[in-house]
Amino acid sequence: MILFITLICGLLFGFGLALSEMTNPAVVIGFLDIFGDWNPSLIIVMGSAVFVSMIGYLISKKQIKPFFTQVWSLPTSRIIDRKLVCGSALFGIGWGLSGYCPGPGLTSLTNNPAEGIYFVLALVLGSAIYHIQTR
Amino acid sequence: MTSIFNPLAGGLLIGLAAAIYLITTGKVLGISGILSQALFQQKRFIPLVFLVGLVIGGSAYGTLTNQTVPFPDVRSPFLLIISGLLVGYGTRLGSGCTSGHGVCGLARLSPRSIVATGIFMATAIITVYFTK
Numbered sequence: 001m002i003l004f005i006t007l008i009c010g011l012l013f014g015f016g017l018a019l020s021e022m023t024n025p026a027v028v029i030g031f032l033d034i035f036g037d038w039n040p041s042l043i044i045v046m047g048s049a050v051f052v053s054m055i056g057y058l059i060s061k062k063q064i065k066p067f068f069t070q071v072w073s074l075p076t077s078r079i080i081d082r083k084l085v086c087g088s089a090l091f092g093i094g095w096g097l098s099g100y101c102p103g104p105g106l107t108s109l110t111n112n113p114a115e116g117i118y119f120v121l122a123l124v125l126g127s128a129i130y131h132i133q134t135r
Numbered sequence: 136m137t138s139i140f141n142p143l144a145g146g147l148l149i150g151l152a153a154a155i156y157l158i159t160t161g162k163v164l165g166i167s168g169i170l171s172q173a174l175f176q177q178k179r180f181i182p183l184v185f186l187v188g189l190v191i192g193g194s195a196y197g198t199l200t201n202q203t204v205p206f207p208d209v210r211s212p213f214l215l216i217i218s219g220l221l222v223g224y225g226t227r228l229g230s231g232c233t234s235g236h237g238v239c240g241l242a243r244l245s246p247r248s249i250v251a252t253g254i255f256m257a258t259a260i261i262t263v264y265f266t267k
Contacts, residue, residue: 002159002181003180005155005159005160006185006188007188008152008188009153009155009188010185010186010189010191011188011189011191012148012149012155012192013148013152013189013192013234014188014189014190014192014193014194015192015193016145016147016150016151016192017145017189017192017196018192018193018194018195018196019144019145019200020144020145020146020149021142021145021196021200021201021202022145023196024196024202026204026206029207032259032260032262033260033264033267034260035264039204041141042142044139045145045146045149046233047146048142048143048145048146048147049150050150050237050238050241051147051242052146052147052150052154053150053153053157053238053239053242054150054242055150055154056153056155056158057154057157057242059154059158060158063158065161067159068159068160069160071161072161073161074162075163075240075247078247080246083229083230084230084250085250085254086225087225087227087228087229087230088236088252088254088255089225089229089254089255090221090224090228090229090258091221091225091226091229091232091255091258092225092255092258092259092262093221093225093258093259093262094218094219094223095221095233095255095262096258096260096261096263097217097218097221097266098210098215098222099207100218100219100222101166101232101234102166102170102222102223102226102234103189103232103233103234105219105222106166106186106189106190106193107192107196111193111196111197114209115209115210118212118215118219119215119216119218119219120219121216121219122215122216122218122220122223123170123220123223124170124174124223125219125220126219126220126221126223126224126227127167127170127174127223127226128174128175128223129224130223130224130227131171131174
């Protein structure tokens with residue numbers, strides 16, 4: 001069951017990215033380009049996604065445990081540390097360079113493979129470097 | 136009309152995926168985290184299935200869904216690799232990306248996610264300002 005629901009979530013998420021055109025880095029860069037020809041799409045996508053996600057969060061608060069697992073595994077830290085700040089800053093620079101964050105980067109493998117292949121290889125490598133460094 | 140409908144409906148689906156994932160698996164739906172699980176966790180099959188679904192769902196772009204803006208001209212491999220490295224490393228160091236911090240963290244009013252989202256939005260906007 002968990003496998004099925006995970007697949008559904010992946011499909012829904014990917015289709016949502018496609019429908020909202022977040023799969024296209026030109027649309028994302030159009031949003032980030034606030035001093036140029038601004039494209040507000042991303043803020044609308046984020047607003048409606050946060051809204052529905054918040055309803056999910058409020059429902060989860062009333063549940064004793066998740067439907068298909070035994071325990072909640074949610075982040076509990078509230079500390080703003082250097083890792084959070086530096087990591088987010090680096091991520092933003094990378095995101096601004098290409099217009100790909102991880103989700104749209106992965107979907108570019110099929111939508112825009114001439115770019116996707118390089119981005120995803122480097123995405124995996126970047127993630128691996130962190131993994132090896134902290135092992 | 137379509138210009139507001141598609142981002143609104145797409146966002147609702149993304150939020151729905153995050154909500155279902157949370158109440159069924161008890162986890163935050165973050166793509167960078169799920170990618171890392173699929174790569175480095177012992178039990179990698181379930182996160183891998185999520186990623187396959189994500190790519191299949193995303194491939195609806197321009198076929199099942201409208202494409203109103205053309206893709207940018209193919210950028211240099213060098214730029215894409217630098218970008219991928221920064222996104223891959225930065226999201227792990229900062230514990231999340233646009234989905235984990237942006238969509239889920241903001242919905243949970245997590246102070247860490249609010250700070251993270253503010254920072255990556257700011258550095259992305261500055262980067263676009265200087266590279267465009």
